[in-house]
Amino acid sequence: MSLQWLRQRERGSWIAIQFMVWVALRLGRPAARTLLYPICVYYAVFSGRARRAIRQFLHRVLGRRISWRDLFHHYHCFASTILDRFYLLAGQHHRFQVDVQGAELLTNYLNRGQGCILLGSHLGSFEIVRAIGMSRRDLEIKVLLYEENAPMIREVVRSLNPQVADTVLSVGAPDTMLQVKDCLDRGGQVGIMGDRLVQHHQTTLCKFFGTLARFPTGTMRLTSVLKAPVILFFGLYRGGNRYEVHFELFAEQVILDREHRDQQIQQWTQRYADRLEYYCRLAPDNWFNFYDFWSER
Amino acid sequence: MALTDALPIETEVAKLIVQTLNLKIDPAQIQPEQPLFGEGLGLDSIDALELSLAISQSYGYQIRSDDPEIVATFASLRSLCKSIEKNRTK
Numbered sequence: 001m002s003l004q005w006l007r008q009r010e011r012g013s014w015i016a017i018q019f020m021v022w023v024a025l026r027l028g029r030p031a032a033r034t035l036l037y038p039i040c041v042y043y044a045v046f047s048g049r050a051r052r053a054i055r056q057f058l059h060r061v062l063g064r065r066i067s068w069r070d071l072f073h074h075y076h077c078f079a080s081t082i083l084d085r086f087y088l089l090a091g092q093h094h095r096f097q098v099d100v101q102g103a104e105l106l107t108n109y110l111n112r113g114q115g116c117i118l119l120g121s122h123l124g125s126f127e128i129v130r131a132i133g134m135s136r137r138d139l140e141i142k143v144l145l146y147e148e149n150a151p152m153i154r155e156v157v158r159s160l161n162p163q164v165a166d167t168v169l170s171v172g173a174p175d176t177m178l179q180v181k182d183c184l185d186r187g188g189q190v191g192i193m194g195d196r197l198v199q200h201h202q203t204t205l206c207k208f209f210g211t212l213a214r215f216p217t218g219t220m221r222l223t224s225v226l227k228a229p230v231i232l233f234f235g236l237y238r239g240g241n242r243y244e245v246h247f248e249l250f251a252e253q254v255i256l257d258r259e260h261r262d263q264q265i266q267q268w269t270q271r272y273a274d275r276l277e278y279y280c281r282l283a284p285d286n287w288f289n290f291y292d293f294w295s296e297r
Numbered sequence: 298m299a300l301t302d303a304l305p306i307e308t309e310v311a312k313l314i315v316q317t318l319n320l321k322i323d324p325a326q327i328q329p330e331q332p333l334f335g336e337g338l339g340l341d342s343i344d345a346l347e348l349s350l351a352i353s354q355s356y357g358y359q360i361r362s363d364d365p366e367i368v369a370t371f372a373s374l375r376s377l378c379k380s381i382e383k384n385r386t387k
Contacts, residue, residue, distance in 0.1 A: 171342070172342065173342060173368070174334055174342055174345040174367065174368060174371040175342070175345070175362045175364075175367045175368070175371075176342045177342045177343055177345060177346035178345065178346055178349055178360065178361070178362035178367070179362040180346070181346055181362075182361075182362050182363075202341075218341070218343055221343050222343045222346075225343060225346055225347045225350070226346075258319060261319060
C-alpha cells in the first residue's frame with residue numbers, strides 16, 4: 001500500500017518512474033530532489049485518500065492542527081526515501097550518512113551462525129536496512145514483501161539490482177515459509193513487516209496511539225513456528241542524506257502455548273504495536289501507511 | 298459426508314493437521330481431495346510450514362522448499378499422504 005501512488009496510474013507512472021530513475025542516476029541527487037517538489041505538490045493536492053490518512057495520523061501523534069506544510073513535508077519525506085532507494089539499489093551507499101544503533105546485537109547472533117528474524121514496519125525505509133544487511137556478503141538475506149508483488153516496482157528493482165530483487169520472497173505460495181525456514185537454518189536473516197502481512201483477514205486488535213487498530217496475527221504465528229531470535233528494525237529518514245537505523249531485541253524466541261494461543265498472539269502483537277508507536281513518535285513524518293490504519297475493515 | 302473412502306493414513310494425517318494447527322474442526326471433515334490451501338481448508342503458508350515440521354517429526358519426511366513437487370504435495374490431503382508414504386523414514 002505504501003507505494004500505491006507509484007503504481008496508481010499504470011502507464012503514466014511507469015514512464016514517470018523510469019524518468020525519475022534516469023534523472024536520479026544521470027543528473028544526480030540534487031537535481032532529482034528538486035524534481036520531488038512539484039511531484040509532492042501534485043500528490044498532496046490530488047491524492048485525497050492518502051492525504052486524509054496522513055492528516056489523521058499526524059493529528060493523533062502530534063495532537064494539533066495539521067497544516068499543508070506538515071502534509072507537504074510528509075510527502076517529501078516519503079518521496080525522498082523512494083528516490084534514495086534507487087541509489088541504494090544502484091549500490092551508491094556512500095551518498096548516505098547512516099547512524100546505526102544496536103547493530104552489535106544482530107552481529108553477535110549472526111557471527112554465532114544463528115539466523116535472525118528482522119521485524120520491521122512501514123515506518124521509514126527498509127531499503128536502507130536491507131543495504132546494511134547486504135553489506136555482509138557472506139550472509140544470506142531474504143525479505144518477505146507484499147508490495148513487491150506490484151509488477152512495476154518489482155521490475156524497477158530488478159532492472160537496478162537483480163541481486164536485491166532475488167532477496168524478495170513473495171508472500172502466498174505454500175513453500176514461501178519453508179524457504180524462510182531454510183534461510184534461517186543456514187544462519188541467514190529474514191526481514192518481515194509486522195504491520196502488514198500475508199493474511200489480512202487474520203488480525204488481532206491492539207492499542208495503537210490510544211485507539212484499537214487491526215494488526216496481522218501472521219507475524220507472531222510465523223516467528224513462533226520459526227523459533228529464531230526476533231530483532232526489531234527501523235530505518236528512519238532524518239532529512240538531507242541522513243538515516244538513522246535502530247536494531248532492538250524483540251524476543252529471544254516467541255513462544256505460544258496451545259491453550260492460550262490467541263491471547264498470547266494478541267499480547268506479543270501488542271508489544272510490537274507499542275514499540276512501533278514509540279518509534280512513530282520519534283519520526284512521525286516516516287509513517288508510510290497511507291490508508292486509514294484504524295479502519296474497521 | 299463421512300470419510301468412507303479415506304485411507305488409514307489419510308485419517309491419521311487429517312488428525313495431525315487438526316492437532317498441529319489447532320483447527321476447530323473434526324478431522325473427519327477434511328475431504329481427501331479438498332484443496333488444503335485457499336478456497337478449500339483455508340490454510341496459509343505459515344500453516345504449511347508448521348505442518349511440514351510436524352510431518353518431519355512424525356514421519357521423518359522432510360519437505361524441502363526446493364522440491365519441485367511441493368505445490369502438488371500440498372494440493373490436498375490425498376496428495377500429501379501419497380508424498381508421505383513415498384518418503385517416510387518412520
